[in-house]
Amino acid sequence: MEQHRRLDRDLDHLRDRLLLLGGETETALERATFALAERDSETAQAVLAGDDDIDQLEVEIDRLCVDIIALRQPAARDLRFVISVAKIAPILERIADHACNIARAVVDLNDEPQLNVYVDLPRMAEHAALMLHAALDAFTSNDAAAAREVIMRDDEIDETYNRIFNKLIDMMVADSATTRRAARLLFVAKHIERIADYVTDICELTVYMTQAQFIKHSN
Amino acid sequence: MSTPTQTTAPKPFVPESRGEERDSSTWTEGTGAGTKISIRDMNFFYGRAQALHHISLEIPERMVMAFIGPSGCGKSTFLRTLNRMNDTIPATRVEGSVEIDGQDIYAPGTDVVELRRKVGMVFQKSNPFPKSIFDNVAYGLRINRMASSKIDLSERVEKALTDAALWPEVKDRLKSSALSLSGGQQQRLCIARALAVRPEVVLMDEPASALDPIATQKIEELIVELKKEYTIAIVTHNMQQAARVSDQTAFFWLGKLIEVNDTERMFTNPDEKLTEDYITGRFG
Numbered sequence: 001m002e003q004h005r006r007l008d009r010d011l012d013h014l015r016d017r018l019l020l021l022g023g024e025t026e027t028a029l030e031r032a033t034f035a036l037a038e039r040d041s042e043t044a045q046a047v048l049a050g051d052d053d054i055d056q057l058e059v060e061i062d063r064l065c066v067d068i069i070a071l072r073q074p075a076a077r078d079l080r081f082v083i084s085v086a087k088i089a090p091i092l093e094r095i096a097d098h099a100c101n102i103a104r105a106v107v108d109l110n111d112e113p114q115l116n117v118y119v120d121l122p123r124m125a126e127h128a129a130l131m132l133h134a135a136l137d138a139f140t141s142n143d144a145a146a147a148r149e150v151i152m153r154d155d156e157i158d159e160t161y162n163r164i165f166n167k168l169i170d171m172m173v174a175d176s177a178t179t180r181r182a183a184r185l186l187f188v189a190k191h192i193e194r195i196a197d198y199v200t201d202i203c204e205l206t207v208y209m210t211q212a213q214f215i216k217h218s219n
Numbered sequence: 220m221s222t223p224t225q226t227t228a229p230k231p232f233v234p235e236s237r238g239e240e241r242d243s244s245t246w247t248e249g250t251g252a253g254t255k256i257s258i259r260d261m262n263f264f265y266g267r268a269q270a271l272h273h274i275s276l277e278i279p280e281r282m283v284m285a286f287i288g289p290s291g292c293g294k295s296t297f298l299r300t301l302n303r304m305n306d307t308i309p310a311t312r313v314e315g316s317v318e319i320d321g322q323d324i325y326a327p328g329t330d331v332v333e334l335r336r337k338v339g340m341v342f343q344k345s346n347p348f349p350k351s352i353f354d355n356v357a358y359g360l361r362i363n364r365m366a367s368s369k370i371d372l373s374e375r376v377e378k379a380l381t382d383a384a385l386w387p388e389v390k391d392r393l394k395s396s397a398l399s400l401s402g403g404q405q406q407r408l409c410i411a412r413a414l415a416v417r418p419e420v421v422l423m424d425e426p427a428s429a430l431d432p433i434a435t436q437k438i439e440e441l442i443v444e445l446k447k448e449y450t451i452a453i454v455t456h457n458m459q460q461a462a463r464v465s466d467q468t469a470f471f472w473l474g475k476l477i478e479v480n481d482t483e484r485m486f487t488n489p490d491e492k493l494t495e496d497y498i499t500g501r502f503g
Contacts, residue, residue, distance in 0.1 A: 007499075074499070075458065075462075075486050076487060076489055076498055076499050077499065
């Protein structure tokens with residue numbers, strides 16, 4: 001049973017590191033959202049400063065997964081857990097990268113007058129951050145039903161994205177002086193929309209981990 | 220050994236399921252193979268002690284089925300019931316039926332020698348006779364009078380050694396003692412000896428447990444190759460080995476058949492919690 005205890009210990013450690021990465025990513029996204037809403041360059045810089053730690057955590061989790069597979073040869077639910085963690089870690093890292101891109105846009109835009117889509121964008125970012133929080137909760141509690149509910153919430157993000165996209169295009173057509181800022185905000189909206197997509201990927205992996213069902217690319 | 224009792228209403232053992240119900244009759248679905256061995260409600264006793272409880276199982280033709288489970292769970296006992304090797308143990312008793320190609324091997328009048336020719340066996344420890352390599356393989360052919368001439372005998376020996384992936388290594392020293400071979404070669408010689416009499420089923424009881432990783436790999440590659448012609452049932456303690464070589468896996472626990480499933484499913488998402496606890500090392 002010693003082998004079993006070592007596997008459990010390794011799996012617990014892996015879970016802890018992933019939750020830490022999840023927490024850091026959530027913080028990055030929440031700060032980027034705050035910076036966007038409040039036009040706060042200092043907070044945006046803090047997001048950028050924290051990205052290296054997130055990258056290192058992803059690499060560490062990669063190594064832990066390889067070690068567990070090579071040395072402990074997990075099976076069944078243990079194997080599904082390790083595979084899911086190995087896939088979720090780079091997804092979280094990419095979400096953090098998108099948060100950084102939002103932060104860079106905030107720093108850039110804060111030197112210029114504000115456009116009036118600023119109401120919708122932070123709300124959309126906040127929605128994505130709540131989705132990420134709920135997705136990580138579902139993963140932690142092995143709750144496939146909760147994960148499926150989060151996936152359904154992506155439609156709302158897509159609708160908001162389309163609304164903002166059209167508004168910004170109209171703005172650029174109406175007043176060419178807004179083009180640079182509107183284009184920058186278009187990218188911000190796209191980053192948020194991608195973050196929500198990544199969150200649904202995490203939820204799909206949670207369903208796989210808990211129920212051994214592949215729901216990715218299914219209707 | 221007493222005469223086995225034929226039960227009138229066999230009840231396949233269907234373990235308690237965690238999720239969707241899977242009737243044991245569906246366990247061989249999707250293999251595309253017919254049933255070679257059919258076990259129905261089999262009980263096995265050593266004296267008054269019951270070692271196997273209501274085992275019902277279909278072993279598909281030309282496939283590899285692995286039997287896994289903790290020590291003493293009955294998997295080796297079960298394997299030996301498939302060619303009546305347990306007959307040699309006093310005071311054993313079988314109830315239920317074991318059919319190979321539809322014939323009950325425990326029916327009165329069964330030719331047990333012919334049964335064991337048809338259902339060969341390879342043991343944990345290689346057990347070559349203290350004879351030459353050639354004579355080891357030729358032994359079963361001679362006592363069964365299966366060769367029509369010396370040339371025929373030589374050809375059959377060569378075929379068996381080739382099938383056991385040993386011919387290239389021994390073709391130039393067929394008259395050497397079998398005991399001069401390495402452990403892995405001796406085990407493959409025993410497989411060749413089993414194959415020489417043209418069995419239809421090969422039973423393997425932990426055939427690689429005493430071998431180093433390279434010899435083990437050769438045995439495993441051989442098993443995968445042999446299933447093209449033979450139905451193979453293998454007992455193994457090495458779950459990675461079961462995962463590597465078998466098409467289906469059966470999990471035994473305390474003399475009961477807990478689950479039979481496609482090997483891929485067994486090792487990624489077994490139906491039974493008990494199975495999952497065993498293969499993830501959470502027993503006891």
